[in-house]
Amino acid sequence: MINLNGTLSNNEQTLSYNNRGFNYGDALFETIKVVHGKVLFLEDHYFRLMASMRILRMEIPMSFTMEFIKEEVLKTVEANQLSKRTARVKIVVFRETGGLYLPKNEAVSYVISATSLESDFYLLDESAYEVDLFKDYYVSPDLLSTLKTNNKAINVVGSVYASENDLANCLLLNTKKSVVEALNGNLFLVKGKEIKTPPISDGCLKGILRKQLIDIINILPDYTLVEESVSPFELQRVDEMFITNVITGIQPISKYRKKTYTTDVAKLLLQKLNVKVRLSS
Structure with a gap:
């Protein structure tokens, strides 16, 4: 299940062919670790995302509070039956379709996905690297x-x-x-x-x-x-x-x-x- 602008769906082909993230790289992402429903380092992820959106001159919706981001992440984790496991969550924020290099629409959308991870905490891998x-x-x-x-x-x-x-x-x-x-x-x-x-x-x-x-x-x-x-x-x-x-x-x-x-x-x-x-x- 993926979360596109708050709507959960099994359809992974929901993005337009002229999506700006796909066409121009006009997108940001955060990769987050969620352990048994606990979002690790939430505040740091949130403020990095907000600062990054400002640097790319993206319009930040009023709804994009830390609590909102957390709720959307946990909603996605729960929809993928990972609330009692450890999950890798990816949030992608992209500017809405329109324009070439110059955007015609300053609004943004987001998509959140979640996949399972094996370990709850961090382990040291000492194999050859x-x-x-x-x-x-x-x-x-x-x-x-x-x-x-x-x-x-x-x-x-x-x-x-x-x-x-x-x-x-x-x-x-x-x-x-x-x-x-x-x-x-x-x-x-x-x-x-x-x-x-x-x-x-x-x-x-x-x-x-x-x-x-x-x-x-x-x-x-x-x-x-x-x-x-x-x-x-x-x-x-x-x-x-x-x-x-x-x-x-x-x-x-x-x-x-x-x-x-x-x-x-x-x-x-x-x-x-x-x-x-x-x-x-």
Whole structure:
């Protein structure tokens, strides 16, 4: 069951062929984890969506309150019989049909879908996870790159490249040749007691899990968080690297070229993250 503007339907072919999200990428999306009817990090998702809509100059309906978004998400979860399970929910907001590049209609619509997930909380996957740099195309270090829009060609092409080269993931570079993020999440590096992540100004996604981990790291007495540009030359000098997103949590990287990594800090942070999730439930 999908939720299109509040109406639940089994028909997955409800969008027009001239939908602006399909034709021009004139759309935003949020991917949310819902555990037994609890929307994780709801406030952060909501404010990121609202800020992103403002940046894309979308008209925000008066009805788009946090409570409304939560109700629509939970209605969709319930319709898919996932209220007592863990679900991956995707909200897509797009401008209404009309116009070419210039919209003729400033109104927006939304569609919400939900699929099941196996684990209620975040687990650490320590299986082999090799990455490399994707250097065919580069991320622009600007505000648009930090948004979750439908303009994800570099992530799609990079994912194909990773599959063709038997890689679990790739790391993206910006036009200044700094390492920005992974194809599907933010990047953290550990060297001794310093934990480093690229700054938003480098063009990385303004990730929800990135924010959660930054908050956790900032209260750890033994570690220092640094938000600075990452050179590709640093990657083989650090002790640990991991990728974060709201569905997986923390994914340790096991190998980059000839370098292998430990997972000690990833384990520590995952433990703290799950405690935070439980306390918020």
